[in-house]
Amino acid sequence: MKFDAWLNYPSITIAVERVDEGYRCVKFVEESIVRGGAVFCEDERELKHFLLSIPNPPKKEISELIASLS
Secondary structure (H helix, E strand, O other): OOOOEEEEOOOOEEEEEEEOOEEEEEEEEOOEEEEEEEEEEOOHHHHHHHHHHOOOOOHHHHHHHHHHHO
């Protein structure tokens, strides 16, 4: 897996990977993958909504990621 971005939240890290169907977000806690923690997003709008829905999101990094994907 090659992740396009890593976003650090207070209690988790989200890795974003571009896949054929859209984007896959994988949750990590203390550098370990959270079992059942993968979320698929069909487009940038859905990805942004998901990333911002997690408590205390890194808004600047999310905006930069979405801009780089568009």
